[in-house]
Amino acid sequence: MKPASFEYLRPASLEEALQYLADLGEDAKIIAGGQSLIPVLNMRLSTPKYLIDIGRVEGLSYIREEDGYLAIGALTRHVELEQSPLVAKHCPLLLEAVKWIGHAQIRQRGTVGGSIAHADPSAELPCVLAALRGEIVIAHADGEETLAAEEFFLTYLLTSLQPDQMIKEVRFPVISNAAGYAFTEVARRHGDFALVEVAAVVELNENQEIALARLAAGGANPVPCVLESVEDFLIGKAADNSLLEEAGEMASESVDPDGDLHGSASYRRSLVKTLTKRALQTAIQRAGGISR
Ligand SMILES: Cc1cc2nc3c(=O)[nH]c(=O)nc-3n(C[C@H](O)[C@H](O)[C@H](O)COP(=O)(O)OP(=O)(O)OC[C@H]3O[C@@H](n4cnc5c(N)ncnc54)[C@H](O)[C@@H]3O)c2cc1C
Numbered sequence: 001m002k003p004a005s006f007e008y009l010r011p012a013s014l015e016e017a018l019q020y021l022a023d024l025g026e027d028a029k030i031i032a033g034g035q036s037l038i039p040v041l042n043m044r045l046s047t048p049k050y051l052i053d054i055g056r057v058e059g060l061s062y063i064r065e066e067d068g069y070l071a072i073g074a075l076t077r078h079v080e081l082e083q084s085p086l087v088a089k090h091c092p093l094l095l096e097a098v099k100w101i102g103h104a105q106i107r108q109r110g111t112v113g114g115s116i117a118h119a120d121p122s123a124e125l126p127c128v129l130a131a132l133r134g135e136i137v138i139a140h141a142d143g144e145e146t147l148a149a150e151e152f153f154l155t156y157l158l159t160s161l162q163p164d165q166m167i168k169e170v171r172f173p174v175i176s177n178a179a180g181y182a183f184t185e186v187a188r189r190h191g192d193f194a195l196v197e198v199a200a201v202v203e204l205n206e207n208q209e210i211a212l213a214r215l216a217a218g219g220a221n222p223v224p225c226v227l228e229s230v231e232d233f234l235i236g237k238a239a240d241n242s243l244l245e246e247a248g249e250m251a252s253e254s255v256d257p258d259g260d261l262h263g264s265a266s267y268r269r270s271l272v273k274t275l276t277k278r279a280l281q282t283a284i285q286r287a288g289g290i291s292r
Pocket residue numbers: 029030031032033034035036037038074075100101102103106109110111112113114115117118122123124125161165166167168191192193194
């Protein structure tokens with residue numbers, strides 16, 4: 001199918017893009033990499049009167065280390081995360097996760113801002129952002145605001161972004177060198193969206209007990225979901241295989257997945273259990289714990 005007709009606008013600056021959004025409101029839609037929006041337009045699930053192509057907006061493609069965060073401009077492509085020494089050094093969890101996104105062609109075009117704004121609950125970047133308690137910098141014609149990931153993702157493909165707002169930057173907290181991390185997922189075929197995915201970060205104390213745990217699952221709830229009860233349970237515990245078993249069980253009980261064509265709710269729940277165990281095991285090993 002072809003999209004419904006629209007007027008194509010191509011701002012060169014952030015200010016110009018924000019002014020278009022302020023003037024056109026709900027009649028306009030931003031396009032960045034187009035990897036999610038073009039299919040939506042082609043299927044006429046969305047029929048905006050105006051398409052604002054931000055692809056040539058100056059100054060929105062960058063990766064910087066700032067104040068304990070990796071600050072990533074909205075137009076940064078997935079492939080740029082894969083190739084960034086800063087990401088490899090300060091947020092290897094993000095590097096591990098981004099490789100699961102679609103195929104190389106999609107990662108060449110898709111952007112960080114687009115992935116966060118699209119808010120697919122099975123997408124990798126929202127899951128990592130949720131696990132790390134990252135932030136989203138939102139710009140509008142009158143200024144900027146910063147939201148925590150948990151305030152931003154509302155439900156399937158829905159965020160708190162207003163029609164006159166756009167994502168300017170996404171902030172992923174830096175992971176300590178002492179931490180172990182892991183991102184793991186199951187998809188039906190290579191390159192497909194995850195059925196379920198789990199992101200984990202673990203730090204151990206000198207007694208090999210868990211001192212910090214960050215855990216989130218995607219594809220298991222309408223939004224990427226922080227497994228907070230499991231994180232709390234892990235703190236102070238010695239990392240061993242029975243702990244992993246209990247943590248996996250708790251994780252599967254704390255999610256409420258929907259079933260669909262690709263997998264039943266109970267299958268997704270059992271994946272949460274298995275992937276939580278797997279992610280925690282790898283993260284703990286990388287933090288220097290559990291014998292291999
Ligand atoms: C075959 C295929 C497989 C894929 N597999 C995966 C996968 O496994 N995992 C995964 O995470 N993704 C996957 N994707 C999607 C891909 O990651 C997209 O790149 C991403 O979801 C959206 O980024 P984009 O830049 O292409 O956004 P676009 O498609 O241009 O836009 C997506 C949405 O975000 C909005 N938007 C874009 N930028 C901004 C901004 N700065 N501020 C506010 N709103 C904005 C748009 O208005 C639109 O609603 C796949 C895509 C395809 C085609």
